[in-house]
Amino acid sequence: MEDVIIGLEIHVQLNRLQSKMFCGCSTAYHNSPPNSHTCPVCLGLPGSLPVINRKAVEYGIKVGLALNCRIEEETLFYRKNYYYPDLPKGFQISQYDFPLATQGQIMILGDDGIERDIRINRAHMEEDPGRLVHAGTIDRAKYTMVDYNRCGMALLEIVTEPDLRSPKEARAFLDKLKSILEYLDVFDGSLEGAMRVDANISLKGGDRTEVKNISGFKGVEKALSYEITRQRNLKRRNIKVVQETRHFDEVRNITVSIRSKVEAHDYRYFPECDLAVMRIAPWVPAIREALPELPDAKRQRFVSQYGLTDDHAKSLTSEIKVANFYEFVAGQASPKLAAVWIADVLKGELNYRDRGIDAFRAEHMVEIVDLLEKGRITEDGAVAIIRELLDKGGSPQEIVKSKGLGKAEDETVRKAVKEAVAESAAAVADYKAGSERALNYIVGQVMKKTRGKADAGEVHRLVKEEVDRA
Numbered sequence: 001m002e003d004v005i006i007g008l009e010i011h012v013q014l015n016r017l018q019s020k021m022f023c024g025c026s027t028a029y030h031n032s033p034p035n036s037h038t039c040p041v042c043l044g045l046p047g048s049l050p051v052i053n054r055k056a057v058e059y060g061i062k063v064g065l066a067l068n069c070r071i072e073e074e075t076l077f078y079r080k081n082y083y084y085p086d087l088p089k090g091f092q093i094s095q096y097d098f099p100l101a102t103q104g105q106i107m108i109l110g111d112d113g114i115e116r117d118i119r120i121n122r123a124h125m126e127e128d129p130g131r132l133v134h135a136g137t138i139d140r141a142k143y144t145m146v147d148y149n150r151c152g153m154a155l156l157e158i159v160t161e162p163d164l165r166s167p168k169e170a171r172a173f174l175d176k177l178k179s180i181l182e183y184l185d186v187f188d189g190s191l192e193g194a195m196r197v198d199a200n201i202s203l204k205g206g207d208r209t210e211v212k213n214i215s216g217f218k219g220v221e222k223a224l225s226y227e228i229t230r231q232r233n234l235k236r237r238n239i240k241v242v243q244e245t246r247h248f249d250e251v252r253n254i255t256v257s258i259r260s261k262v263e264a265h266d267y268r269y270f271p272e273c274d275l276a277v278m279r280i281a282p283w284v285p286a287i288r289e290a291l292p293e294l295p296d297a298k299r300q301r302f303v304s305q306y307g308l309t310d311d312h313a314k315s316l317t318s319e320i321k322v323a324n325f326y327e328f329v330a331g332q333a334s335p336k337l338a339a340v341w342i343a344d345v346l347k348g349e350l351n352y353r354d355r356g357i358d359a360f361r362a363e364h365m366v367e368i369v370d371l372l373e374k375g376r377i378t379e380d381g382a383v384a385i386i387r388e389l390l391d392k393g394g395s396p397q398e399i400v401k402s403k404g405l406g407k408a409e410d411e412t413v414r415k416a417v418k419e420a421v422a423e424s425a426a427a428v429a430d431y432k433a434g435s436e437r438a439l440n441y442i443v444g445q446v447m448k449k450t451r452g453k454a455d456a457g458e459v460h461r462l463v464k465e466e467v468d469r470a
């Protein structure tokens with residue numbers, strides 16, 4: 001899709017903070033009644049004054065550094081003036097000149113299979129508006145309700161350069177960004193509305209449209225794909241793409257026009273006179289020092305420290321929780337075997353059930369890898385144990401016993417082989433007459449005697465040995 005040009009603006013809620021951006025209201029509103037986490041400041045009542053949440057600024061700097069940005073010496077807030085029902089003050093406290101962070105980049109895997117940097121134009125701080133709840137779809141709602149619980153939450157707006165070439169690359173970028181934010185422990189992506197995306201999209205040579213407020217990564221991919229098709233169809237019919245803002249309707253899976261850019265807003269930005277300029281340069285060294293190991297660095301370390309393939313290392317480091325889970329297991333059982341069983345099997349079983357790594361105990365994985373390494377269970381047995389643990393619970397040892405998944409002991413197998421060979425004179429004769437396949441019958445007899453607990457390959461070897469010796 002080399003003619004597609006996509007840039008993203010991502011609103012990230014710094015929802016691991018305890019309180020909102022400019023007041024003391026708690027951020028834990030997600031299961032509360034509407035309008036229960038509010039105060040005069042976040043409701044914009046006359047005479048109320050904002051106070052900067054220092055931790056929020058520190059989190060912003062942390063993210064800026066992790067996105068390889070330049071951090072400004074000084075930064076300040078502006079008033080972005082517009083009227084909308086979810087914004088009770090009539091302006092949003094945001095940033096304009098001298099944003100917190102500029103000129104960064106992060107690496108993604110491009111559609112061509114090559115990793116490359118996507119440039120970040122800037123990251124700035126602002127407060128979240130409230131939330132409008134439409135009765136029905138946005139263009140047809142009879143009425144709309146407003147909930148100010150979200151109003152005043154600390155937001156970081158991250159703006160990319162138009163470096164993305166397909167919906168899939170946009171998705172890859174968002175996955176990487178989410179991964180970094182969770183590594184930094186400033187963000188919980190599982191909460192509703194934690195990350196909202198505006199996408200600018202155009203075909204080379206055409207005007208661009210902006211699709212606003214898409215929630216969910218699947219939504220971004222769908223909205224962009226729809227918009228590309230729509231613009232291509234217009235181009236084919238020689239109709240000019242109108243530069244406008246569109247809304248993604250998740251119910252109908254289409255984008256609809258909400259306003260044309262001709263009436264573009266003039267926000268009349270001016271410095272927020274109730275807040276002082278912050279000199280943040282002196283904070284940076286300590287924050288940089290305390291940055292955790294980030295996904296790319298961890299991936300490289302997993303390759304060199306545990307001897308993993310790059311694919312396994314990438315799969316195991318994309319989520320911080322999975323990376324920690326892996327390192328716990330690798331510390332107590334075979335690191336290579338653990339990588340295979342966590343990246344290739346456990347993650348698949350979790351995905352299939354739409355569950356996260358929290359649904360599985362790392363101690364259980366240690367046991368399973370240990371049993372596999374010692375040859376006590378077969379690979380099929382290990383898969384069965386993982387499924388049983390996820391669906392019904394219990395412990396690996398119990399499941400091995402109750403389901404009879406333990407591999408038969410060597411002596412039992414040898415005894416069964418001897419018996420089966422003695423009882424299968426005809427098959428032995430066929431084999432000696434040149435029929436290699438005759439052995440399969442004897443292997444089948446051994447499997448029956450050991451009730452399937454023996455390893456078929458191993459039994460085949462033992463049977464051949466026994467017959468050859470006879």
Ligand SMILES: [Zn+2]
Binds near residue numbers: 020025037043152
């Ligand atoms: Zn408040």
